[in-house]
Amino acid sequence: MKNLHNALRLKQLYQLKDLGYKYTNIKPFSYADQNPLELPNSLKTLKEQAKNCHLCSLSKSRTNVVFGEGNEKATVMFIGDVPLAMEDNTGQPFLGRGGEMLTAMIEKVLGLSRSDVYVTNLLKCHPLNTQEVHETQVHTCKAYLFKEMELIQAKIVVTLGEKAYHYVTNDFTDLKEVRGTIIQNNSYVLVPTYHPNFLLKNPSLKKEVFMDLQKIKELL
Numbered sequence: 001m002k003n004l005h006n007a008l009r010l011k012q013l014y015q016l017k018d019l020g021y022k023y024t025n026i027k028p029f030s031y032a033d034q035n036p037l038e039l040p041n042s043l044k045t046l047k048e049q050a051k052n053c054h055l056c057s058l059s060k061s062r063t064n065v066v067f068g069e070g071n072e073k074a075t076v077m078f079i080g081d082v083p084l085a086m087e088d089n090t091g092q093p094f095l096g097r098g099g100e101m102l103t104a105m106i107e108k109v110l111g112l113s114r115s116d117v118y119v120t121n122l123l124k125c126h127p128l129n130t131q132e133v134h135e136t137q138v139h140t141c142k143a144y145l146f147k148e149m150e151l152i153q154a155k156i157v158v159t160l161g162e163k164a165y166h167y168v169t170n171d172f173t174d175l176k177e178v179r180g181t182i183i184q185n186n187s188y189v190l191v192p193t194y195h196p197n198f199l200l201k202n203p204s205l206k207k208e209v210f211m212d213l214q215k216i217k218e219l220l
């Protein structure tokens with residue numbers, strides 16, 4: 001699977017960069033050289049594979065892999081950034097006050113229930129220090145996220161927070177500049193907005209998120 005191959009190659013390059021390499025004669029990537037590293041075409045099997053994943057260092061500190069959950073045929077998919085400690089304890093995404101706020105956003109503004117949508121994260125394992133998530137970990141784990149997106153085929157993808165927007169799109173513009181923009185992709189529209197956990201610390205931004213959700217409601 002192309003994304004997994006790319007993630008593994010990127011991981012290797014970042015590791016070499018961390019070791020101080022400025023140039024490496026690593027040979028150009030060729031799919032023909034690779035063992036078959038296919039990610040499965042069913043969410044259930046993909047989740048099982050992620051649960052046994054040791055592709056990055058976060059596998060050493062996690063208690064549970066926090067895979068996405070919700071409607072496998074959802075029209076709307078929410079992508080957060082990293083699982084919190086309480087989510088690591090249970091293996092479920094978007095718990096606690098941030099999770100409650102997300103549920104309220106879905107129910108009260110979109111008029112949907114949480115079981116109508118699919119929620120997931122950029123990283124499937126909890127980092128001990130969320131401020132120190134390494135690019136290598138994100139680029140490695142993105143293969144799971146992109147496979148989830150491919151399998152769910154949501155028409156509207158909502159990225160929650162700057163990390164999710166940056167790494168899903170590879171556009172590193174400040175979130176405050178792109179928030180609420182409707183970005184058309186081949187098979188879905190992407191709408192970036194703030195993460196509920198960020199809103200808990202910055203309640204004055206709820207109005208902006210409400211406006212973003214109104215746009216999503218119109219798209220529905």
Ligand code: SF4
Nearest residue numbers: 053056059124125141
């Ligand atoms: S964060 Fe992702 S890539 Fe790293 S061990 Fe967990 S599932 Fe695997």
